Amino acid sequence: MLPLNNVTNTVESSKQLGIGKVVRYCVICGDKSSGFHYGVLSCEACKGFFRRGHNSEFKCKYMTPCVITMENRNDCKACRLKKCREVGMNKQPQSLQPAKVPIDPIQQDKLEFEWISQQIRRLYSSNYDYSSDRMRLMTIKDLQLENNTKTLQHFINEINSDITSFVLFLKSVPLLDDMTPEDKSILMKRHAFSIYVVRSAPAYTENGFLCMNGGRIAWQKFYDVYGELGIKMNAFATEIREMNFTESEIGVFVMLIMLQPIPVEDVVQTGFQNVSLLTETHTRFSKILNYQLTTRDPENRLFDKIQGLIEEVNTINNLHKQSIKLIETNITSFSVPPLFADVFGFLDAVLDDQTVE
Amino acid sequence: MLPLNNVTNTVESSKQLGIGKVVRYCVICGDKSSGFHYGVLSCEACKGFFRRGHNSEFKCKYMTPCVITMENRNDCKACRLKKCREVGMNKQPQSLQPAKVPIDPIQQDKLEFEWISQQIRRLYSSNYDYSSDRMRLMTIKDLQLENNTKTLQHFINEINSDITSFVLFLKSVPLLDDMTPEDKSILMKRHAFSIYVVRSAPAYTENGFLCMNGGRIAWQKFYDVYGELGIKMNAFATEIREMNFTESEIGVFVMLIMLQPIPVEDVVQTGFQNVSLLTETHTRFSKILNYQLTTRDPENRLFDKIQGLIEEVNTINNLHKQSIKLIETNITSFSVPPLFADVFGFLDAVLDDQTVE
């Protein structure tokens, strides 16, 4: 039994209470709905499909009945049309036009979670160098690193590159439209290293740390630079991998890290503006991750492990804030890209002409 | 081990000996090939697909790797492109252009059998009222038949209608292009009742004989009209159903019945022209059915049962030739459509204004 089935606590029900814009979803494919069409809450696409094809005869060529989604709706006209009919679409002239099929709030909530999950997956995957698609195409090559400075420089580049991608993700991530770029930036900076460690979890392989371009850093080199912290990072990455997160789930998980409550003193110090929006958004992402994990694996209570993971990565993030000073004190030995410097608070000399390869 | 694997006896090898037109098949999807493209024997469609998409990156969304066929080639671009590459398609500028991938005669034979089977399936299904698609949509309704004349009239109409469909099938059936309509007609008439019995096999249900429009004739009425012959017909239909023929296989099976050797005296009497073409065509269809049955069920030697079935239906056909005189002698009691009259040799009074409903 999914937590969703509690009618009194659905997103849909809060909508009915007038909180937030009303967004409805197509009961055929789950895409955003543009209202009722042929008696059924449906999207423009399914509406057009039914208008064109309501009296066609298609034949499904698959063994098992197709489950229609936003992504596969064009794969089987037969099952799409069948679904249209099943959910009650009809094309009566005007006379005996049956009543609209009423809105099912629980279904709408489910569809909303799925719609958002899917948006996040697309967005996250296209701004993520360790996506399984790209991992497959990666050509691994061991890096020869003469000293710690070289190794650290590699990580500076890696982190800078990953944050650059993540910022693009943040720019369009759903449910965060109303947050100002400044607030987003403050939150991102607070948890930048956490974010990197989570996102780079697939890089921790048996034979070394995989850079995004396929370069592999031997564990010895890695530990030479990160020391004790490195051991924690590796252990944490393993726990993350063992969760078997989908890319959509990682996206939401990272949001949960970033959207943790911010202490009052930090609000003041950073000039963070909209605390209530932060709280609200955190709650919504939390519900989404809960839905995702419960749906994927109803047996194990995966969501229960999330809080522990977040605390663990918070620890790593804090430790890193101390060790980062190693770079700051030796700033002239490194080529530090502006974004990296900004994120980790190197206020002083960062040359303009420094470039990231 | 398929009989096909005998290289010295492939259709492909006879082509190499200069017998017949050379037809080649796309090694990617099995459609007719228009020659070598990008190094590989392929069709216009796969050629165009590879030209447009050779450097694209697609992602297969299915669990199991897709098997590309003429019919499904547009369903998974990823696997289609993969197959293009696997069979050796390449788009080198001009310089190090690898040698053409040589023709595999065994593969070509297989593809030819499959191509023809598929053509026959399409053609047969669209000219067949007992196709499983139409059977599904059939609404059954028990017929009230007051006397044998009424029952027989129903069968006259059924047979006439089925033969009409079959003639359309014959008109475009592959491998028979070179046979004259006159010769086709002679053969069809010889075995018209056999053809009907085979094609109407799905009509023999537990509760009666199903007419094409869904009308059901009780077995008692059926036997009142057909007597002993009816028992043979029913038994034969059961055997046919137990073969679990695909529609393509029924199409070929019917051709085998029709293309049986014609005795010399009948050649003379009917004015049949091209006996050698008849023999040759019979052999080709025979090979096709053998291929189809062996591929579908390599364990049971289904093809071995074919000769027996043909002899059985020949017997029924001959018995029917005698009982048909019942109609001829009472011709005025019936409405006999011209095609029916022609096929069963009612040379005399068939009124011009008789129509088939």
Next chain:
DNA sequence: CAAGGTCAACATGACCTC
């Protein structure tokens, strides 16, 4: 012959009109 271009046919879905 085969590589590449062309384009009619088709399906889709965002947007518009009433």
Next chain:
DNA sequence: CGAGGTCATGTTGACCTT
């Protein structure tokens, strides 16, 4: 609001040109 129309967009594959 929603039914219906519109049309830009993208893909396909038969046919043509070189």
